[in-house]
Amino acid sequence: MAEQGGRPEGPDLAVGISGDQIAEGRMVAGRVGNDPVLVARVGGRCFAIGATCSHYGGPLAEGILVGDTVRCPWHHTAFRLHDGGVDRPPALDPLPCWRVEESNGRVKVVGKAASTVSAPMHPSASAPESVVIVGVGAAGTVAARTLREEGYAGPITMVDADPDAPVDRPNLSKDYLAGTAQEEWVTLRPPEFFRDNDIVFRKPSRAAELDLRSRELRLDDGTVISYGALLLATGASPIRLPLPTTGRVPLLTLRTLADSRAIVDAASRAGSAGRAVVLGASFIGLEVAASLRTRGLEVHVVAPEPRPLERVLGPQVGDWIREVHESHGVIFHLGQKPRELTDDAVVLESGERLPASFVVAGVGVRPNVELAERARLALDRGVLVNEYLETSAPRVFAAGDVARYPDVRTGEPVRVEHWVAAERQAQTAARNMLGAGERFTAVPFFWSAHYDATISYVGHAERWDTIAVDGSLGQRDCTIRYVAGGRTLAVATIGRDRASLQAEVELEQQAPAPATAG
Numbered sequence: 001m002a003e004q005g006g007r008p009e010g011p012d013l014a015v016g017i018s019g020d021q022i023a024e025g026r027m028v029a030g031r032v033g034n035d036p037v038l039v040a041r042v043g044g045r046c047f048a049i050g051a052t053c054s055h056y057g058g059p060l061a062e063g064i065l066v067g068d069t070v071r072c073p074w075h076h077t078a079f080r081l082h083d084g085g086v087d088r089p090p091a092l093d094p095l096p097c098w099r100v101e102e103s104n105g106r107v108k109v110v111g112k113a114a115s116t117v118s119a120p121m122h123p124s125a126s127a128p129e130s131v132v133i134v135g136v137g138a139a140g141t142v143a144a145r146t147l148r149e150e151g152y153a154g155p156i157t158m159v160d161a162d163p164d165a166p167v168d169r170p171n172l173s174k175d176y177l178a179g180t181a182q183e184e185w186v187t188l189r190p191p192e193f194f195r196d197n198d199i200v201f202r203k204p205s206r207a208a209e210l211d212l213r214s215r216e217l218r219l220d221d222g223t224v225i226s227y228g229a230l231l232l233a234t235g236a237s238p239i240r241l242p243l244p245t246t247g248r249v250p251l252l253t254l255r256t257l258a259d260s261r262a263i264v265d266a267a268s269r270a271g272s273a274g275r276a277v278v279l280g281a282s283f284i285g286l287e288v289a290a291s292l293r294t295r296g297l298e299v300h301v302v303a304p305e306p307r308p309l310e311r312v313l314g315p316q317v318g319d320w321i322r323e324v325h326e327s328h329g330v331i332f333h334l335g336q337k338p339r340e341l342t343d344d345a346v347v348l349e350s351g352e353r354l355p356a357s358f359v360v361a362g363v364g365v366r367p368n369v370e371l372a373e374r375a376r377l378a379l380d381r382g383v384l385v386n387e388y389l390e391t392s393a394p395r396v397f398a399a400g401d402v403a404r405y406p407d408v409r410t411g412e413p414v415r416v417e418h419w420v421a422a423e424r425q426a427q428t429a430a431r432n433m434l435g436a437g438e439r440f441t442a443v444p445f446f447w448s449a450h451y452d453a454t455i456s457y458v459g460h461a462e463r464w465d466t467i468a469v470d471g472s473l474g475q476r477d478c479t480i481r482y483v484a485g486g487r488t489l490a491v492a493t494i495g496r497d498r499a500s501l502q503a504e505v506e507l508e509q510q511a512p513a514p515a516t517a518g
Helices: 138-149 191-196 257-270 283-294 310-327 370-374 419-433 497-508
Strands: 027-032 035-042 045-050 064-066 069-071 078-080 086-088 097-103 106-112 131-134 156-159 199-202 207-211 216-219 224-226 229-232 236-238 275-279 298-303 331-334 338-341 345-348 353-355 358-361 365-367 396-398 403-406 445-450 453-459 466-472 477-484 487-494
Touching (some): 035 106, 131 138, 138 229, 191 199, 207 370, 257 283, 257 358, 275 283, 283 298, 283 358, 283 445, 310 445, 310 477, 396 419, 419 445
Parallel strands (some): 131 156, 156 199
Antiparallel strands (some): 045 097, 064 069, 069 078, 097 106, 236 365, 345 353, 445 453, 453 487
16 A cells, blocks of 8 residues: 555555445555555454565555455565454565444544554364474474464474575565665574573574484484474575586576575676576576676676477466567577586587676475485485374474475476465475374465566466466466366466466365375
């Protein structure tokens, strides 16, 4: 909701509005003093919560109501109307709530309500005596948060080799890399989160061995930690190209805050006259290209495919995203592969030479399965889990980029490398550690930003029969459906945030595949 002079726009909800202005299933954004407030009527009752998403500040009035929640139009966080709590990430912080009075045909917001979000639930008697979480990214952080929200009071130990964990990884290739976000904004949870929730956070520490029989995790320094339940949230690592190189031109990848800092440092040293070569036209590669162009560098993108993102989004979107980047000065070398790095250039297999100040490889990631492999857990291009996100070993769960789970809508095993999906898997895994017996059914969602253009995507489609485009890619106002066997598997939108939310609900309501036995 826009603000003018420091005051949110919209009606003064403390004065009140006519009840006719807020019919069943509708929302009104207004203000109480200088606070933006959203009023919604659901089930004949009016609720009032903060009007801006606690994730990146999205305007909730432009979202949709689903049951007793409101979903943010930007990144699909679902907030509970009755207490402002986060029903589904990516937001991690609750919204403030206000009391509402309705009388004589008017609806008034009369004051802030006491928070009830942290009121603990009562976990099952089958809750573990202790929990260990390996990996403190999106999945690990949300799992710990969920355990405490669900009332688990036992010991929680988190382990990560990254001294900067946890960070808001989507920012590393977007705003932070572009120079439009400060480093302190990248912290996903501050140190006091772990302290206040009585969580032991061991970093930098690397998990070395997982003993399933004794239920013990050994760290590389010899420390042994016992667990009642364990979550593998080890994520993935960038694929490193085995290119012959003299070592004079930096060859960088992007996964951690340290990686992003290294790219920022290389860009700063190169200056506006510098040239960056990005290997790979994936989401990461293109987001890096956009961020480096924002910093004023000349950017070349090298990729073997004929169109960027064609494998995921199809030829129409591939052509469009290439045009977007070319309009901002990116130079593509498609259908090409790098052969070697010399003292000052990337040499392609065609023999073409691209002078470079530095090189960033964004050619995909591999799931970090080494710990699971040594423990002899079932693997298949990731750690295999069932619909409850439990691995082949009892009380050992996996979530995030490392987990390969059965898609409830198709029954096929999938591994999804999306930030929001990792967080939602972590919610389910944490609840199942406490005996919930909850199937993972969330529809995958991701977003990708390229300058002033953002792609939102819900669902999962590894292949399709047809692509149906409604609207105009050129005008950045369209919905793209990926259909197989007459069934919509995924929907991408550009400039249609509400349509993306509606597509998410549509996919949630698809008939699921039958539950597997056992």
